[in-house]
Amino acid sequence: MLQLPLFRRFPFYAFTGLSVATGWVGYTSFDLFQQRVERLETTGLEEVQENGALRVDLADLHRELGGLEAEAARLRDSVAQTSVLRERVGLLECSLGEFQLALEHQNGDLDELRALRGRLDEGPVNSKLAELEHNLRNGRDKLDELVRSALDTGHRAETRLSELEQREARERDLERRWQDLMGPTVQISGENSIGSGVLLASRPNDAGGFDNYLLTAWHVVRDIQGDLEHLDMPVPVTLYARNGAKREVSAKLLRYDADVDAALLELETSERLDVGAGLASREELAQVSVFRPIYAVGCPLGNDPIPTLGEVSSVQHEVDGKSYWMINAPTYIGNSGGGIFDAESHELIGIFSKIYNYGTSRPTVVPHMGLVVPLTKIYAWLDGVGYGELAGAPAARPIAAAAPR
Numbered sequence: 001m002l003q004l005p006l007f008r009r010f011p012f013y014a015f016t017g018l019s020v021a022t023g024w025v026g027y028t029s030f031d032l033f034q035q036r037v038e039r040l041e042t043t044g045l046e047e048v049q050e051n052g053a054l055r056v057d058l059a060d061l062h063r064e065l066g067g068l069e070a071e072a073a074r075l076r077d078s079v080a081q082t083s084v085l086r087e088r089v090g091l092l093e094c095s096l097g098e099f100q101l102a103l104e105h106q107n108g109d110l111d112e113l114r115a116l117r118g119r120l121d122e123g124p125v126n127s128k129l130a131e132l133e134h135n136l137r138n139g140r141d142k143l144d145e146l147v148r149s150a151l152d153t154g155h156r157a158e159t160r161l162s163e164l165e166q167r168e169a170r171e172r173d174l175e176r177r178w179q180d181l182m183g184p185t186v187q188i189s190g191e192n193s194i195g196s197g198v199l200l201a202s203r204p205n206d207a208g209g210f211d212n213y214l215l216t217a218w219h220v221v222r223d224i225q226g227d228l229e230h231l232d233m234p235v236p237v238t239l240y241a242r243n244g245a246k247r248e249v250s251a252k253l254l255r256y257d258a259d260v261d262a263a264l265l266e267l268e269t270s271e272r273l274d275v276g277a278g279l280a281s282r283e284e285l286a287q288v289s290v291f292r293p294i295y296a297v298g299c300p301l302g303n304d305p306i307p308t309l310g311e312v313s314s315v316q317h318e319v320d321g322k323s324y325w326m327i328n329a330p331t332y333i334g335n336s337g338g339g340i341f342d343a344e345s346h347e348l349i350g351i352f353s354k355i356y357n358y359g360t361s362r363p364t365v366v367p368h369m370g371l372v373v374p375l376t377k378i379y380a381w382l383d384g385v386g387y388g389e390l391a392g393a394p395a396a397r398p399i400a401a402a403a404p405r
Contacts, residue, residue: 177307178242180346180395183275185297185305185338187238188220188251195220196298196305196338197237197265198348201276201396209270213390215378216337217353218256218263225253235265239273240305255385259322261353262378264387277339278395280347285376288312288325288349296329296370298338298352309343310368317371324353324371331355331370340372346395350374 184199197216205211214237225233234250241247249267256263292312297305310329317326327340331352340350356369379391 177346179275179398180278181295181297181307181339181341182240182305183242184277184348184396185240185299186214187240187299187302187304188216188224188337189236189238189302190224190226192226193220193223194299194302194334195223195336196334196352198277198337198339198351199239199267199273199275200279200390200393202272203393205270207270210272212267212269212273212276213254213387214251214265214267215339215348215351216263216265217351217373218258218261219354220337221253221256221263221265222258234268237265237267244304246304255382255387257381257385260377260381261373262351262381264382264385264390274396274398276396277341277348278346279391279393280342280345280349280375281392282376282379284342284345284347285349285374285379288374289315293343294327294329294349295341295343295346296327296331296335296338296352297341298331298335300332300334302334305338313369315374319356319371325350325374326356327370327372328368329370330367332365332367335370348375351378 186197186199188195188197195216197214197220200213200215202210202212221231221235222228224235225231231253234252237249237251239247239249249269251265251267254264254266290312293309294312295307295309297307299305308329308331310327312325313328314326317324325340329340331338332355335352336354338352339348340352341347342349350372353371353373356366356371357363358366375391379388382388382390
């Protein structure tokens with residue numbers, strides 16, 4: 001007999017459990033295996049040694065036993081995994097139960113909300129809501145009307161404001177025109193003649209006062225003085241204020257040129273005047289051409305300063321061998337010596353000299369054919385007589401009123 005029974009190495013209950021775990025096929029394989037083991041146990045050792053077939057069977061049994069042991073190990077692992085899965089399934093079933101319970105509660109709440117909505121639709125709340133909606137619609141209509149009315153009022157106010165701004169701009173422009181064109185214009189008068197002149201901006205002097213110069217036509221001063229022997233006589237000058245007031249002052253003749261028909265005078269006052277023409281630069285004068293808009297300002301027939309609008313109609317008009325500009329702004333006797341100003345910048349560009357006329361026995365004046373001495377000629381003359389610094393002088397600015405104390 002074998003010293004170590006194979007069957008005892010693997011107890012019967014273990015194989016039984018293994019067969020149950022693996023099913024009917026496992027049970028049948030185990031039954032055959034058990035029969036073979038019993039047969040080997042009843043076989044003697046000598047018989048086994050003599051019987052080669054038995055040795056082969058014994059080796060096969062050992063291999064099968066190893067396979068069964070490995071299968072048992074896998075089954076044990078499978079049982080452990082099955083236990084984990086069962087635990088997870090239990091947890092999921094618990095969660096599903098809780099979810100089902102929450103869903104039932106939610107359905108109950110939804111039913112209550114539906115019932116409440118039905119009661120609201122049928123109750124006084126719905127009527128109140130309809131009333132509120134009606135009132136809201138009426139209020140919105142009134143608000144729209146108020147908005148339209150406010151917009152209309154705003155448009156009217158905007159239009160009025162625009163009109164006021166335009167009016168203010170016109171008034172500022174009128175004030176600027178008076179300051180630049182009318183204020184610097186003076187009247188020069190005597191017993192035998194009358195003419196005009198143009199004040200320049202006051203210039204500070206070494207004595208602490210101001211020098212006040214004016215330009216005019218030489219023939220105006222000549223006719224007032226009467227002859228060359230009395231050139232040192234004071235020249236009567238009338239100054240004009242914005243409010244219409246007049247002021248009489250005297251001036252003395254500093255320089256003159258009969259060929260240019262220009263004269264420079266100085267007022268016999270050292271105070272600063274708040275008016276004075278701005279003189280165009282030499283570069284700007286070189287750009288003057290036909291159709292340049294201009295103002296002619298003077299004191300025709302002894303009147304207060306009068307402006308007339310026109311254009312430069314010629315920049316090269318010769319009379320008696322002398323070159324002049326011609327303008328078509330209406331002028332008359334008394335405009336001589338007055339200023340010709342650029343219509344846009346209001347800068348002085350020339351001094352009016354004479355009116356064009358024709359005929360010999362009874363000369364006829366042509367008011368729209370005035371002859372002007374351009375400042376280019378006057379600048380050249382001033383350079384020659386020591387007053388070149390006056391060329392291109394800026395306009396005077398109004399003197400600011402002192403603050404009340």
